[in-house]
Amino acid sequence: SVKIEKLKEATHTAGIHKKPKPKFDSNKPTIVILHAGGTIASRVDYRTGAVTPLFTADDMLEMFPEIAGYANIRTHIAFQMFSEDMEPEHWQILARKVAEEVGEGCNGIIITHGTDTMHYTSAALALMLQNLPIPVLLVGAQRSSDRGSSDAAMNLICAANFIANSDFAGVAICMHSSPNDDFCNILPACKTRKIHTSRRDAFQAINDRPIAKVNFATGKIEFMKEYAKKNASKIVKLEDRFDKKIAIVKLFPGFRAEYLAAYDNCHGIILEGTGLGHAATNVLDDFTQHHSELLKKLEQMSKKGIFIAMTSQCIFGRVNLDVYSTGRDLQKAGISPAYMLSEAAYVKLGWVLGHTRDPHDIRKMMNTDYAGEIIERIEPADFVDERFKE
Template sequence: MTHHVSTTGPVLILYTGGTLGMEHSAQGWVPAAGFEQRIQQAQQGWPHAHALPAWRYAAIDPPIDSANMTQQLWLRMRDEIVHAVQQGCNGVVVLHGTDTLAYSAAALSFLLGGLGVPVVLTGSMRPAVQADTDAWANVFGALAAIPRSTAGVFVYFHQRLLHGAQVTKWHSDADDAFRSLGREEAQPDLGAIPTELNFQVQRQPVSLAVVPFYPGFQASMLQRVLESGVQGIVLECYGTGTGPTEDAQLLAVLRRATAEGVAVVGSSQCPIGNVLPGQYAAGSLLVQAGMLPSGRMTREAALAKLFSLLGAGVNTDALPTYWRHNFCGEL
């Protein structure tokens, strides 16, 4: 059951960097610190500023271009958010660069399961220092969304609140840069998060790879990825989960990988895709070789879910059961 949270505590604004806080340098736009003062100044002239919830500020230091996002930073964000909620914050706005914002939204959807407050990620397509910036509409829109949101992880961008485990960056330039590839209206179902995998569980970084199929793909390419020591692979399949299964060597590599404890999951290359084992023989053979189908999960959600499960210590024997479990609307 979803529920609205109390509005008595402040909202944490967690600044990680990204375009909205950047300044111009000789090398181009670079992340800058000190964004708290800019928010305060902009809020003074913002329409309906009086209706925004009270907030306090924290930052990941140093701020980054989100192209440099890592699993370690996901875990730092998780720690900052959990600590803030334990200190009485009733919601969190994460200011984030747009390049990997959808990945972080998916990761936090799994890392913060059961936390009980709304967490809203946002950013901008143009820096806040530019006159035509979209930063303040997104920052203050995300802040305003907290009191009216249910518990869960969301993305607020260009006047839309999107489901954190279903979102992807759709456009590299447009202000309306993000899309939800599931429900447009974000209402995560948080009733299905197992206690043993909720926000209280500490995770460790995991070596993962995303490997797309394409015409000409060879088994030796997948073998080289496996030799790098990865613990899990997201195979980006065609359509409903097919691949070049006439290559017996590829199937043998997959069988060997899963037998040795490497988690292999399959997602669709289609923006709106559904991996359906059994519809085509070319998909069934991949499943028989050990690939777990990901249903309607996006690439971002599949990668984040694999990180969340393996990082919590779930072994490959238990993985199939958890993989089919709908944690936060990702399926």
């Protein structure tokens, strides 16, 4: 008879040939890869067809040895998860680990991170890590690292090149600038959104332009705007306090005052209004009688001590509550305009409330630009470009 022996299940490192780590080179900068999970650290589980988070930071270094050509690499695992599962506490963990690595001495940090909420994390880190002397780049991938079409290798290599060969300091995102393997964009931490579910160039600067472009083929770095520069004399200031009792509430046709009851215990709310930052507050006929109740409810919540700020559902542009009477009525009810993207405003409000509950101080801090989050003048070139017209 034929004896059949069942093979052991392959581990997540199967197929990765372990090589000795490169020796330390004193002529190269040192980059820390801080691993937080996401698609960039995932592979397809061919038993189920699903993408699962399996690779470690060391595994990725084995897969993409080109990174070590730019710098001495240290790797650490912060946690391993898809970014949709992250909580504000995970932002705090990352901020503390970054501050720790900066203190121990390195020339830059790459955080491998899931793409779904990467722009929330980048905004949080930009606010929590004041006075950064080095670059901290969040790098993700839209396609898992074991796929031939993965963007992981290029994004990581461009990030390592940028850290090693530029004088930029601060938090930014490094992702594909087009569907092709030609350039990566270095994107502002607080003015970037994921605007496509699956394209490799899903991340775009909003109301701003990329900080720089990195040519994958030549390695050339082209800066596109002014930026903070590396400064060894700077000492990073960790400001990681955060109040989780906040929410984003999207307004829509038919929105009623009673829907806000679910947020009565919040300390702060970001309203996503229509257009310039509007809400349905005008009573015009029988169908709109309930609009007056919404304005009353917002005023009641504001007087109760819940700080409420207004952003816009529009992708581009900024709120202006002074143009129409609707906006003026909202301001009288205690609503403050937030001149930021909704995601950045949400993160900033939690960060501000972690520092103060005084209404005057909250309003002052929300209107102070700490990390490039405030939308000032928007240049025509910062609006829709040719890629949106494909």
